[in-house]
Amino acid sequence: MNKLPGTILEARERGPGDSGGETQDRPSNRSSTHRVLRPAITLLIVLTVITGIAYPLAVTGVARALFPAQAAGSLIAKDGEPVGSKLIGQPFSDPKYFWSRPSATSPQPYNGLASGGSNLGPLNPALTEAIQARISALRAADPLNRAPIPVDLVTASASGLDPDISLAAAYYQTARIARIRHLSLHRVRGLVTAHARHPWLGVLGEPRINVLELNLALDGMK
Amino acid sequence: MTGQSLGLLTLYLAVALLCVKPLGLYIANVMEGRPIWPVRAAARLEALIYHLCGVDPAQEMGWKLYAIALLVFNALGAFLLYGLERLQYWLPLNPQHFMAVSPDSSFNTAISFVTNTNWQGYTPESTMSYLTQMAGLAVQNFLSAATGIVVAVALIRGLARHSAKAIGNFWADITRSTLYVLLPIAFVLALALVSQGVIQNFSAYKNVTMLAPVTYQQQKTDAAGNPIKDTAGNPLMENITTQNQTLPMGPIASQEAIKELGTNGGGFLNANSAHPFENPTPISNFLEMLLIIVIPASLTYTFGRMVGDTRQGWAVLGAMAILFVAQYAIANHSEQLGNPRIAALAVDQSASALQPGGNMEGKEARFGIAASTLFATITTGTSCGAVNSMHDSYTPLGGFVALFNMMLGEVVFGGVGTGLYSMLIFAIVGVFIAGLMIGRTPEYLGKKIEAFEMKMSSIAILVTPFIVLLGTALAVSTEAGQAGPPNPGAHGFSEILYAFTSAGNNNGSAFAGISVNTPFYNAALGVCMWLGRYWPIIAVLGVAGSLAAKKRIPVTAGTMPTHGPTFIILLIGTVLLVGALTFVPALALGPIVEHLTLWGR
Numbered sequence: 147m148n149k150l151p152g153t154i155l156e157a158r159e160r161g162p163g164d165s166g167g168e169t170q171d172r173p174s175n176r177s178s179t180h181r182v183l184r185p186a187i188t189l190l191i192v193l194t195v196i197t198g199i200a201y202p203l204a205v206t207g208v209a210r211a212l213f214p215a216q217a218a219g220s221l222i223a224k225d226g227e228p229v230g231s232k233l234i235g236q237p238f239s240d241p242k243y244f245w246s247r248p249s250a251t252s253p254q255p256y257n258g259l260a261s262g263g264s265n266l267g268p269l270n271p272a273l274t275e276a277i278q279a280r281i282s283a284l285r286a287a288d289p290l291n292r293a294p295i296p297v298d299l300v301t302a303s304a305s306g307l308d309p310d311i312s313l314a315a316a317y318y319q320t321a322r323i324a325r326i327r328h329l330s331l332h333r334v335r336g337l338v339t340a341h342a343r344h345p346w347l348g349v350l351g352e353p354r355i356n357v358l359e360l361n362l363a364l365d366g367m368k
Numbered sequence: 369m370t371g372q373s374l375g376l377l378t379l380y381l382a383v384a385l386l387c388v389k390p391l392g393l394y395i396a397n398v399m400e401g402r403p404i405w406p407v408r409a410a411a412r413l414e415a416l417i418y419h420l421c422g423v424d425p426a427q428e429m430g431w432k433l434y435a436i437a438l439l440v441f442n443a444l445g446a447f448l449l450y451g452l453e454r455l456q457y458w459l460p461l462n463p464q465h466f467m468a469v470s471p472d473s474s475f476n477t478a479i480s481f482v483t484n485t486n487w488q489g490y491t492p493e494s495t496m497s498y499l500t501q502m503a504g505l506a507v508q509n510f511l512s513a514a515t516g517i518v519v520a521v522a523l524i525r526g527l528a529r530h531s532a533k534a535i536g537n538f539w540a541d542i543t544r545s546t547l548y549v550l551l552p553i554a555f556v557l558a559l560a561l562v563s564q565g566v567i568q569n570f571s572a573y574k575n576v577t578m579l580a581p582v583t584y585q586q587q588k589t590d591a592a593g594n595p596i597k598d599t600a601g602n603p604l605m606e607n608i609t610t611q612n613q614t615l616p617m618g619p620i621a622s623q624e625a626i627k628e629l630g631t632n633g634g635g636f637l638n639a640n641s642a643h644p645f646e647n648p649t650p651i652s653n654f655l656e657m658l659l660i661i662v663i664p665a666s667l668t669y670t671f672g673r674m675v676g677d678t679r680q681g682w683a684v685l686g687a688m689a690i691l692f693v694a695q696y697a698i699a700n701h702s703e704q705l706g707n708p709r710i711a712a713l714a715v716d717q718s719a720s721a722l723q724p725g726g727n728m729e730g731k732e733a734r735f736g737i738a739a740s741t742l743f744a745t746i747t748t749g750t751s752c753g754a755v756n757s758m759h760d761s762y763t764p765l766g767g768f769v770a771l772f773n774m775m776l777g778e779v780v781f782g783g784v785g786t787g788l789y790s791m792l793i794f795a796i797v798g799v800f801i802a803g804l805m806i807g808r809t810p811e812y813l814g815k816k817i818e819a820f821e822m823k824m825s826s827i828a829i830l831v832t833p834f835i836v837l838l839g840t841a842l843a844v845s846t847e848a849g850q851a852g853p854p855n856p857g858a859h860g861f862s863e864i865l866y867a868f869t870s871a872g873n874n875n876g877s878a879f880a881g882i883s884v885n886t887p888f889y890n891a892a893l894g895v896c897m898w899l900g901r902y903w904p905i906i907a908v909l910g911v912a913g914s915l916a917a918k919k920r921i922p923v924t925a926g927t928m929p930t931h932g933p934t935f936i937i938l939l940i941g942t943v944l945l946v947g948a949l950t951f952v953p954a955l956a957l958g959p960i961v962e963h964l965t966l967w968g969r
Contacts, residue, residue: 198503233644261639263758265881267859304642310733312723349375351650352736
């Protein structure tokens with residue numbers, strides 16, 4: 147190794163408790179502004195180039211080589227046209243589809259340009275009103291179903307773009323889907339079971355299902 | 369607590385603790401100048417940087433010069449970031465052609481990112497260009513974290529050295545912690561996040577045709593964009609049907625990794641780590657939670673190693689871990705219990721094999737209750753402030769934990785560097801109190817704790833309650849402040865209190881319903897963030913300089929050991945009493961009264 151004055155390699159020569167040969171105690175030394183300003187400006191520029199330009203470009207390059215689909219947004223194509231991202235939820239209000247979590251984005255639900263939650267406090271009357279309205283809509287679409295509604299189906303997600311619903315929320319909707327699409331309940335429940343995801347190692351993640359993938363599979367059923 | 373919540377906590381703490389010794393040792397080696405393999409490769413780059421800067425890294429600084437260098441470096445960073453935000457329209461990498469950020473928002477954001485707060489008053493995906501994000505905001509993610517590390521290391525040196533005038537070379541410390549600690553970990557973890565689905569590209573936003581159309585209502589506007597009103601003065605609404613969805617893009621993974629690793633927390637997108645493009649899977653979520661805590665936890669080992677007694681570091685880590693588990697238990701229990709007003713609507717909030725149950729308002733289905741409350745405890749106990757669920761919609765006790773964690777001064781692992789130095793200041797106060805009780809001159813690690821150290825420690829501890837409570841009082845008593853919170857009653861007060869607590873402690877999370885992108889909040893919170901960051905840092909560097917100059921006194925039979933269970937209890941007691949008591953009246957007006965209203969008859 148060539149000599150690299152002053153770097154960590156040279157510093158090895160000194161013990162940890164040793165404060166080094168020279169010290170500079172007073173800021174009022176000869177041209178102290180210069181002694182602080184020049185390194186401050188230079189270091190800021192150099193570290194900006196390293197961490198702000200070289201680093202993200204390097205990550206982009208390697209990511210594109212190793213994980214091209216993920217880096218580009220995990221897009222789903224149907225007949226060659228992009229219909230969405232596997233990771234970003236979409237709103238469904240037609241009773242023939244599985245409905246997603248409620249979304250609080252504005253002006254439209256699942257607005258990709260304004261992610262966020264409702265931020266309604268637990269005591270806010272607007273929260274209970276919104277939930278009541280969602281319950282009414284679910285009941286109107288499926289008057290025969292009197293089961294208690296799974297909580298995630300009537301509460302707004304944090305991102306407003308939640309791609310998943312709980313398995314309970316999916317099974318809750320199977321009777322409605324089967325009736326409207328003239329499919330057997332057994333087949334619809336089988337579809338949910340086939341697409342279900344469970345906690346990894348029993349602790350990482352929740353029992354859930356991707357709504358867009360589920361509905362695409364549903365459209366593909368005969 | 370469900371079995372899953374307990375299992376996740378156990379797995380998380382086990383993996384985090386496994387990282388403590390190797391990473392802590394590595395950081396100690398880097399900061400003490402004993403290089404190991406990855407460092408050698410970059411040594412030429414390091415030498416070049418010193419050459420360009422015209423500094424001799426072997427020339428160490430006294431604490432005053434160290435503090436001046438730190439302040440100048442951080443202030444310049446704020447100016448550069450402000451400039452980038454204001455000029456982004458004319459700069460490259462702006463495919464959405466975003467206009468310049470407004471002056472007050474740019475001011476707030478520049479301070480926010482330089483101080484490691486990463487409070488965000490704006491909606492990033494419709495405000496910030498890719499260049500502003502990566503060369504402005506993400507750079508400060510690195511540099512503010514490095515600043516935290518160097519202050520902690522300077523304080524450790526103060527304790528480890530004796531009869532010394534200097535506490536290190538600021539330029540060398542910043543360079544080494546950035547190049548050798550932050551950059552390599554961020555690079556590897558950024559790629560791991562991409563593998564899970566976090567995006568990393570420079571494309572323009574993508575339009576997709578959704579599977580089904582959506583109909584929504586919007587205010588009707590005239591050609592100039594003003595809302596049209598009917599004869600009664602009400603805004604006219606129109607129905608719009610669309611099948612189009614616009615997906616934001618950008619170099620997110622590279623920023624996400626350092627956002628968590630540096631305990632910064634500023635999201636590339638508005639929903640932060642709740643957004644599927646920032647945090648798509650339970651595994652990415654686990655990695656992000658690990659990244660937040662790994663440096664703060666490991667620094668306790670660095671501390672023990674550098675002062676020559678690793679038991680000292682484990683004692684500090686033990687106190688942090690005990691507080692952490694207690695906070696998580698409360699938040700988790702409260703969120704799993706759910707909201708009684710929602711239960712009254714015949715909604716099923718029970719946990720089962722098919723659903724997480726609990727209070728799911730503002731939470732993601734893939735995270736449920738366990739991973740949401742764990743993330744919330746981590747992000748507020750550190751100075752991170754990233755969120756994977758919306759704290760504003762938490763139950764009162766869940767929100768209380770987030771607030772309380774910040775009010776303790778963020779010492780439950782704490783921010784990168786800030787957690788350790790804040791905890792060491794509490795340790796100094798703790799041994800001082802113990803010294804008063806037994807009538808001996810207090811000492812810590814062989815250093816006498818005298819008037820100067822106690823003055824500086826008091827300044828460091830008292831400044832945050834001062835600005836948090838004063839700022840909250842100012843906001844609730846002015847019209848501009850009262851305009852912020854959208855929620856009525858006690859929760860509205862909590863939203864204001866949370867905003868100032870978050871800013872004063874450099875956290876950055878929010879009860880996010882509050883409208884803070886206004887001149888009043890941008891200015892007030894900007895000032896709070898600046899004071900809350902640099903006032904304690906100057907005091908801590910003062911303590912470091914003073915301790916470094918002292919002689920080491922030998923251990924005697926009368927020396928109080930600072931590594932056993934007694935000391936851990938003393939430390940926890942000091943944190944709870946000194947750190948939190950000042951906030952009890954404010955908490956009573958916010959989450960406590962809200963809890964009693966929610967559950968009372």
